[in-house]
Amino acid sequence: MIEAVNHLLRGVVWHIPTRAYLQHAHVRVLCITAATSDADTFDVALTIRGPLPSADPAAQLAIALYRVGDQQMHVHYGRLNQRGQLLFRQVQAGAYQPVCTPSLNTEAWIWTPPPSGPQPLSLHAALIPTPTMHPRPIARGAETDQHWTCAYQNATATLTATLHTQPTGHLLLDLEAPDPAWDGSLIGFVWSTHDPATGQSVAQLLFAPLRWSAAFHACTAHLHLAGPQPAFALSLPTHPWPLVSITPDLAPILRQSVTQSATAHTRRAWQALAQSADELPAELRPLILAALQP
Amino acid sequence: MHHANFWQYARSALAQWKWQVFAAQQPPPPDVWLHAFRTTDLIALTSFSDFPDSTYSIRDRIIGIAMIALGPRQAGDPPDDQWHTLRQIVQHDVPRLEPAHWLEVVIAWGCGWQRTPAPHRTAWDGAWEYAVLALYDMVAGSVRATIKQILRVLSHKFHDHPLRPLLHTPAHSTNLTHLLHLGAATDLTPAAGELTLYAAEITMELLPRLVPPHAAPPDRYDPHQLAHWQPAHRSLRVFLAEAVRGSASRELKTNAFRQGLLYPLLQQDFGIRVDTAEFKLCHSEACNGPLIAASVASGSPLKLSAVSTGLYEGARCPVCQTPADPARTYHIARRNWLLVPYDYGGMYELQARWHCPHCGTLFSISASYRQEENHLRQIEQQLHQLREPAVRATILHQLAAHYQQPPDHTALSKYLRHQQRVASTRLQHLKEAVYCPLCQHRTPAQRPTHVWVLRSAPPLEGIDRTHDEYDYGTDSSDRDRGPDGDD
Numbered sequence: 001m002i003e004a005v006n007h008l009l010r011g012v013v014w015h016i017p018t019r020a021y022l023q024h025a026h027v028r029v030l031c032i033t034a035a036t037s038d039a040d041t042f043d044v045a046l047t048i049r050g051p052l053p054s055a056d057p058a059a060q061l062a063i064a065l066y067r068v069g070d071q072q073m074h075v076h077y078g079r080l081n082q083r084g085q086l087l088f089r090q091v092q093a094g095a096y097q098p099v100c101t102p103s104l105n106t107e108a109w110i111w112t113p114p115p116s117g118p119q120p121l122s123l124h125a126a127l128i129p130t131p132t133m134h135p136r137p138i139a140r141g142a143e144t145d146q147h148w149t150c151a152y153q154n155a156t157a158t159l160t161a162t163l164h165t166q167p168t169g170h171l172l173l174d175l176e177a178p179d180p181a182w183d184g185s186l187i188g189f190v191w192s193t194h195d196p197a198t199g200q201s202v203a204q205l206l207f208a209p210l211r212w213s214a215a216f217h218a219c220t221a222h223l224h225l226a227g228p229q230p231a232f233a234l235s236l237p238t239h240p241w242p243l244v245s246i247t248p249d250l251a252p253i254l255r256q257s258v259t260q261s262a263t264a265h266t267r268r269a270w271q272a273l274a275q276s277a278d279e280l281p282a283e284l285r286p287l288i289l290a291a292l293q294p
Numbered sequence: 295m296h297h298a299n300f301w302q303y304a305r306s307a308l309a310q311w312k313w314q315v316f317a318a319q320q321p322p323p324p325d326v327w328l329h330a331f332r333t334t335d336l337i338a339l340t341s342f343s344d345f346p347d348s349t350y351s352i353r354d355r356i357i358g359i360a361m362i363a364l365g366p367r368q369a370g371d372p373p374d375d376q377w378h379t380l381r382q383i384v385q386h387d388v389p390r391l392e393p394a395h396w397l398e399v400v401i402a403w404g405c406g407w408q409r410t411p412a413p414h415r416t417a418w419d420g421a422w423e424y425a426v427l428a429l430y431d432m433v434a435g436s437v438r439a440t441i442k443q444i445l446r447v448l449s450h451k452f453h454d455h456p457l458r459p460l461l462h463t464p465a466h467s468t469n470l471t472h473l474l475h476l477g478a479a480t481d482l483t484p485a486a487g488e489l490t491l492y493a494a495e496i497t498m499e500l501l502p503r504l505v506p507p508h509a510a511p512p513d514r515y516d517p518h519q520l521a522h523w524q525p526a527h528r529s530l531r532v533f534l535a536e537a538v539r540g541s542a543s544r545e546l547k548t549n550a551f552r553q554g555l556l557y558p559l560l561q562q563d564f565g566i567r568v569d570t571a572e573f574k575l576c577h578s579e580a581c582n583g584p585l586i587a588a589s590v591a592s593g594s595p596l597k598l599s600a601v602s603t604g605l606y607e608g609a610r611c612p613v614c615q616t617p618a619d620p621a622r623t624y625h626i627a628r629r630n631w632l633l634v635p636y637d638y639g640g641m642y643e644l645q646a647r648w649h650c651p652h653c654g655t656l657f658s659i660s661a662s663y664r665q666e667e668n669h670l671r672q673i674e675q676q677l678h679q680l681r682e683p684a685v686r687a688t689i690l691h692q693l694a695a696h697y698q699q700p701p702d703h704t705a706l707s708k709y710l711r712h713q714q715r716v717a718s719t720r721l722q723h724l725k726e727a728v729y730c731p732l733c734q735h736r737t738p739a740q741r742p743t744h745v746w747v748l749r750s751a752p753p754l755e756g757i758d759r760t761h762d763e764y765d766y767g768t769d770s771s772d773r774d775r776g777p778d779g780d781d
Contacts (some may be wrong), residue, residue, distance in 0.1 A: 028504065
């Protein structure tokens with residue numbers, strides 16, 4: 001399906017707000033634009049029909065719109081809903097190149113600056129017009145050319161994740177659960193990166209121990225995440241990861257997670273977990289403590 | 295027959311028309327001139343070029359100009375076979391002087407109607423991009439008209455103040471109020487995001503089906519497919535209006551609306567549904583007292599068609615202000631009622647009712663019956679769970695923690711089955727002891743009837759509707775049908 005759509009879109013440039021219809025072999029793409037209250041921008045509705053039934057994996061496809069011929073790089077990105085539709089909001093007029101990519105099977109997308117150059121960047125996540133979308137962005141901080149923050153919640157609104165860009169170019173992830181019951185629990189989440197240029201996607205399971213913080217009045221954990229990435233996604237759990245299901249084959253992931261701890265608070269949480277959690281396999285405890293060593 | 299000169303004339307007419315209409319905006323954007331082209335005076339358009347009068351009729355000229363306007367831009371002149379086929383179709387199906395309908399035939403043809411488009415987007419034998427976009431515009435007009443019709447019916451039946459949905463709406467909200475906001479805001483042009491998606495979805499449904507390689511074509515008959523349009527019977531606008539909302543009437547026909555392509559989309563996203571609702575017939579002497587008395591005495595259920603006043607939802611008759619009385623007010627089911635459930639922001643909830651076979655009224659189910667029914671459901675659920683090995687093990691494990699001699703699976707199952715029989719018997723006895731509050735007849739055992747009931751709500755200022763205003767019902771007559779506007 002992706003190949004068929006990209007074959008159809010190859011070399012295509014859409015001049016928003018001009019509408020377009022493409023058909024080739026067994027795929028159709030209808031691009032409709034609609035004026036918004038802002039005179040300079042348009043809503044862009046994409047509808048894609050392919051050979052697969054709509055319940056199958058049109059929903060797993062994602063579409064990115066790259067603005068062409070502009071020194072400011074504008075990227076609009078979103079995932080198709082189950083009808084094979086996507087609505088980009090507030091798109092500026094101009095020429096855009098559409099690209100179809102596989103979805104990372106995650107629920108939300110945001111874009112990070114490209115690795116080269118300090119060019120001003122415009123980031124737009126397209127909201128899928130369906131009632132539920134988790135984790136959902138709950139706040140968007142002040143954005144500058146170099147720095148932005150974005151907060152997400154999990155489906156039950158019990159866990160909040162805030163992403164910050166760091167001066168080093170890396171990302172800092174703050175996990176926060178206001179419920180004291182999460183104290184001492186282990187959070188497993190999926191961090192996915194995607195490079196539209198190569199089409200390669202990498203999804204990585206990571207762990208973070210939550211520990212009560214009097215300063216934040218919540219259970220928190222802080223991690224470094226590799227960056228910058230062309231695109232990334234975050235999938236948050238609704239419940240802590242059961243410690244009894246941590247098996248020795250997760251050792252590499254645990255080691256990686258420990259080394260990505262960003263604060264002493266989080267390292268202490270790992271230490272406490274390794275020393276007091278009886279459910280953890282005995283062979284994993286020294287591994288965690290060793291990974292904590294500088 | 296060589297038509298090269300003819301196509302030059304057609305191109306010249308189109309170019310000169312664009313120049314005159316969009317003098318200040320050259321070249322005009324395709325979307326702009328395409329919309330103007332569909333609504334322009336096509337006969338006047340033919341005068342923009344010096345067609346040799348004796349060779350080509352007005353119909354030929356308009357078909358030719360439409361093909362040039364809607365067809366692929368860089369594929370040369372239209373092929374002779376398409377030109378001849380289109381002329382024959384128009385001559386046979388739309389013989390009258392109806393340029394707008396001739397144009398509709400060309401639009402449908404460009405979308406793949408009456409032919410199998412080749413998978414080349416730049417050739418005449420493929421689907422024509424501008425024709426598909428013109429079809430989309432027509433569908434979008436019909437979608438907007440339908441939303442406005444829904445608004446007229448539903449706008450006051452929400453949790454909050456009726457006008458609230460039309461005010462302070464977050465820009466990115468995707469709830470029903472947002473949809474209503476968009477439908478009400480007629481100054482939004484050409485369309486807002488969500489409505490655009492619906493129109494695009496329906497347009498895709500209308501186009502010929504895509505058949506994957508080595509796959510059999512779908513055998514499902516879909517009356518809304520563009521392939522089933524017959525220009526001799528109805529215009530494309532009417533056909534599209536019927537595809538969108540089931541009927542081309544200017545008023546919403548709810549039963550037909552359920553058959554349209556827009557209904558499942560709105561039901562999925564916003565909970566809008568067409569179903570059976572409960573209405574009350576006022577029992578006061580000034581309203582329907584004599585009718586109800588006659589019905590009770592004769593044992594003949596009342597029909598809605600016999601009622602001329604005092605039909606209402608809510609707590610009080612809007613005509614005589616008499617409050618509803620469960621023992622005297624007649625309750626009647628009204629089919630094909632457009633509603634929004636409470637869970638989706640509307641004012642309706644599904645409730646079970648008994649139906650009196652003697653006088654025909656609906657009446658409430660007693661609390662004891664509902665309690666017993668819930669009890670029976672719980673037992674059946676437990677029995678179902680007991681069939682799952684994992685759940686069974688958990689239940690037995692829990693029992694072992696509480697009892698010195700916990701029952702085994704067989705004993706537990708036997709016990710639950712016994713409980714099920716007891717509850718069923720008790721429920722049956724309750725069913726047989728039901729009396730109609732109006733006619734006092736004992737009703738035979740029956741399954742409850744489920745109807746949507748308007749939840750009691752505080753009176754809404756300025757809203758005092760009688761049944762006359764609800765009269766958008768299910769008449770099959772479409773005599774007042776009319777095409778939808780574009781806006």
